[in-house]
Amino acid sequence: MDKRYQHQDHEQEIYDLWEKSNSFNPDSDNQPAKQNKNDSKPFCILMPPPNANDPLHIGHAMFATLEDILVRYHRMLGDDTLWLPGTDHAGIETQFVFEKKLKKKGQSRFDFDRETLYQMIWDYVQENSDVAVNQLKKLGASADWSRFKFMLDKDIVKIVTQTFQELADQKLVYRDVKLVNYCTHCGTGFSELEINHKEQKSPLYYMKYGPFTLATTRPETKFGDTAIAVHPDDKRYQEYIGQEVEVEGLNGLFKLKVIADEYVDPEFGTGVVKITPAHDFNDFEVWQRHQDEIPGPKQIIDYRGHMTAEAGPYAGMYLKKARQEIVKDMQEKGLMVKIDEDYKHSIGTCYRCGTVIEPLPLPQFFIEVKPLTEKALQALDEGKVKVHGAGHDKILKHWLENLHDWNISRQIVWGIRMPVWYSTDNSNIHVVFIKNNERIEGTLKELLNLYEGKYSLDEIEKGLQELRAPVNIKYIISPTSPGENYLQETDTFDTWFSSAQWPYTTLQTGQLNDFSRFYPTNVMETGYDILPFWVMRMLMMGLNKTNDVPFKNVYLHGLIRDAKGQKMSKSKGNTINPLEKIEQYGADALRMALVIRSSAGLDKSVGDGDFKATRNFTNKLWNATRFILMSEKSETKGTGDTEYLEKLSTITQEITRQLNDFKIGLAAETLYNEFWHWFCDECIEKSKAGEISQSTLIKGLITFLKLLHPFIPFVTESIWQTLQKEGFVDKKDSGLLIVSNWPH
Numbered sequence: 001m002d003k004r005y006q007h008q009d010h011e012q013e014i015y016d017l018w019e020k021s022n023s024f025n026p027d028s029d030n031q032p033a034k035q036n037k038n039d040s041k042p043f044c045i046l047m048p049p050p051n052a053n054d055p056l057h058i059g060h061a062m063f064a065t066l067e068d069i070l071v072r073y074h075r076m077l078g079d080d081t082l083w084l085p086g087t088d089h090a091g092i093e094t095q096f097v098f099e100k101k102l103k104k105k106g107q108s109r110f111d112f113d114r115e116t117l118y119q120m121i122w123d124y125v126q127e128n129s130d131v132a133v134n135q136l137k138k139l140g141a142s143a144d145w146s147r148f149k150f151m152l153d154k155d156i157v158k159i160v161t162q163t164f165q166e167l168a169d170q171k172l173v174y175r176d177v178k179l180v181n182y183c184t185h186c187g188t189g190f191s192e193l194e195i196n197h198k199e200q201k202s203p204l205y206y207m208k209y210g211p212f213t214l215a216t217t218r219p220e221t222k223f224g225d226t227a228i229a230v231h232p233d234d235k236r237y238q239e240y241i242g243q244e245v246e247v248e249g250l251n252g253l254f255k256l257k258v259i260a261d262e263y264v265d266p267e268f269g270t271g272v273v274k275i276t277p278a279h280d281f282n283d284f285e286v287w288q289r290h291q292d293e294i295p296g297p298k299q300i301i302d303y304r305g306h307m308t309a310e311a312g313p314y315a316g317m318y319l320k321k322a323r324q325e326i327v328k329d330m331q332e333k334g335l336m337v338k339i340d341e342d343y344k345h346s347i348g349t350c351y352r353c354g355t356v357i358e359p360l361p362l363p364q365f366f367i368e369v370k371p372l373t374e375k376a377l378q379a380l381d382e383g384k385v386k387v388h389g390a391g392h393d394k395i396l397k398h399w400l401e402n403l404h405d406w407n408i409s410r411q412i413v414w415g416i417r418m419p420v421w422y423s424t425d426n427s428n429i430h431v432v433f434i435k436n437n438e439r440i441e442g443t444l445k446e447l448l449n450l451y452e453g454k455y456s457l458d459e460i461e462k463g464l465q466e467l468r469a470p471v472n473i474k475y476i477i478s479p480t481s482p483g484e485n486y487l488q489e490t491d492t493f494d495t496w497f498s499s500a501q502w503p504y505t506t507l508q509t510g511q512l513n514d515f516s517r518f519y520p521t522n523v524m525e526t527g528y529d530i531l532p533f534w535v536m537r538m539l540m541m542g543l544n545k546t547n548d549v550p551f552k553n554v555y556l557h558g559l560i561r562d563a564k565g566q567k568m569s570k571s572k573g574n575t576i577n578p579l580e581k582i583e584q585y586g587a588d589a590l591r592m593a594l595v596i597r598s599s600a601g602l603d604k605s606v607g608d609g610d611f612k613a614t615r616n617f618t619n620k621l622w623n624a625t626r627f628i629l630m631s632e633k634s635e636t637k638g639t640g641d642t643e644y645l646e647k648l649s650t651i652t653q654e655i656t657r658q659l660n661d662f663k664i665g666l667a668a669e670t671l672y673n674e675f676w677h678w679f680c681d682e683c684i685e686k687s688k689a690g691e692i693s694q695s696t697l698i699k700g701l702i703t704f705l706k707l708l709h710p711f712i713p714f715v716t717e718s719i720w721q722t723l724q725k726e727g728f729v730d731k732k733d734s735g736l737l738i739v740s741n742w743p744h
């Protein structure tokens with residue numbers, strides 16, 4: 001054995017050894033499960049698919065380590081074990097990165113039709129598709145790469161679109177104009193969960209509004225006002241309720257009705273608010289309650305962030321500019337009473353680009369979630385799914401009980417295009433298309449040669465960028481065109497709509513029988529931060545599609561924080577690049593540092609001190625082995641042998657129990673302490689004194705190698721190979737440590 005363990009000399013070689021022996025594949029003959037004949041239980045984990053072309057961050061290293069530990073443990077235990085890997089197209093994330101590349105070349109997505117843009121992103125993702133996979137291999141991930149899936153594989157897309165059809169057949173799909181959190185920069189709607197809310201200073205304007213003074217943060221939306229509201233019990237304004245009042249605006253006089261609604265806070269400002277249903281979520285709801293009394297949404301901000309024609313003299317102006325101009329003009333007209341510059345309130349910004357999110361009315365597809373959440377809640381109540389993660393089971397229930405209908409439309413090209421078709425008989429469909437590098441926008445009535453336009457349907461379809469169909473339009477769901485004169489919806493499914501189907505799409509499109517063999521899977525392991533985005537939706541969709549839960553256990557890991565306990569972020573410069581740490585300390589040291597003393601659902605701090613400590617641990621293991629192999633061989637039974645073997649058995653039972661109970665961080669800690677303080681400090685010393693025989697000591701070493709293998713697979717396998725060459729490994733265990741039998 002080399003004097004020191006140099007991880008650089010071993011890790012690649014060991015990984016190749018595992019791959020060449022096909023040890024990650026449950027169908028391989030070398031699997032411990034094959035010795036169990038037909039007796040083995042299935043054990044399956046689906047890898048949370050990372051973004052296909054994104055380098056790994058420390059969170060990926062955490063999930064890969066935890067899952068690999070469970071998978072290696074169950075493989076050795078003799079379970080029929082599959083860890084199914086894959087990557088996600090990561091819709092908006094990937095398109096965003098790609099658009100930044102375009103920007104460098106002076107281009108934008110508005111320069112391309114959607115088919116061309118899709119193909120460009122596809123090629124870009126293919127070029128980089130190995131990034132995540134190669135890095136996972138460096139971590140030691142023992143996933144069955146032969147079963148690798150990509151979210152946009154044809155067979156997966158087919159199931160995802162079929163599911164949409166099935167949901168429609170269940171009458172759970174509907175179209176509605178709803179306000180959407182819209183980023184005018186990214187050109188797409190977002191779910192509430194994707195918005196960053198930040199407390200910010202933003203002036204509060206007190207303006208004259210008919211007989212009232214009212215306070216608003218958004219004077220520019222006044223062109224979209226359709227009512228004035230007060231609290232029903234507010235004594236100051238009783239005489240106005242139900243009346244129409246005349247308001248002097250920048251565009252002349254107009255009339256608005258005063259309504260009473262409990263939403264109005266009499267303590268805020270003057271107790272009078274303007275109602276702008278097209279551009280405020282609360283106002284939209286107020287309008288819904290008073291539909292018989294007041295007009296509906298009047299859109300004054302368009303989808304690119306400009307004022308619409310409804311804004312009169314300000315039409316075409318960017319929102320920010322419009323606000324400045326409007327405030328200035330109101331001051332000149334004496335309509336501005338005062339401005340509170342120090343007012344602070346919560347502003348939603350796009351989590352991708354930081355642009356202020358605009359609530360905008362957009363026709364969208366929604367899924368009615370109640371029937372799905374009910375099934376999920378029932379499954380949780382019946383204990384069909386167990387959540388390991390410091391109280392996150394309650395959080396999951398809370399999400400399920402309060403989930404709003406799911407907006408599944410996204411206005412991006414990088415994703416699964418909705419299999420929805422509209423007949424061109426409806427001339428109000430709004431299209432945007434590219435012809436000869438020119439961007440042409442308008443309704444079919446204006447543009448199509450069947451009507452008053454000069455473009456053929458073929459031209460429009462070929463150059464199509466975007467389509468907005470009226471909310472109440474008839475549509476056909478079909479994977480291919482239902483006939484001539486149809487245009488396909490340009491929206492794609494929300495990324496979570498496809499990833500929510502990952503458990504059955506991957507297993508139904510894999511090897512024959514994979515679905516019946518491995519579904520429901522055993523563990524879904526992921527970060528608690530995506531519990532509502534992903535875990536909850538998998539549960540809902542899995543139950544609805546298969547009548548069974550997609551997984552029996554959910555293990556949630558926490559965030560990895562820096563050594564001082566601070567959240568890692570690029571801007572703070574305190575992120576840890578897992579590849580650098582692998583280079584520096586070895587994959588084993590990184591893995592062990594991440595999991596030791598970690599606890600489901602709780603955040604964990606790591607820093608260089610931890611990596612050094614765990615690297616010392618791998619060195620300790622190596623040096624102890626070297627010492628034992630070099631010490632004198634003796635077969636004579638030592639006086640301490642029996643006690644030693646009993647303690648060894650106790651440790652084995654303890655680790656097994658801890659792993660069965662998902663106490664992974666505790667198991668790592670137990671092993672660290674027992675190996676270092678008991679085996680090395682006590683037992684090796686006793687063996688020097690002849691109290692424990694060398695052959696018995698080696699039995700202990702072999703047990704520790706097995707128990708430690710899931711945690712630090714590279715160094716344990718390296719040592720195992722040496723022990724084997726030297727003839728210390730039992731015949732039934734010969735070969736690779738990865739497929740040896742778990743001790744008992």
Ligand SMILES: [Zn+2]
Pocket residue numbers: 183184185186187350351352353354355
């Ligand atoms: Zn954005």
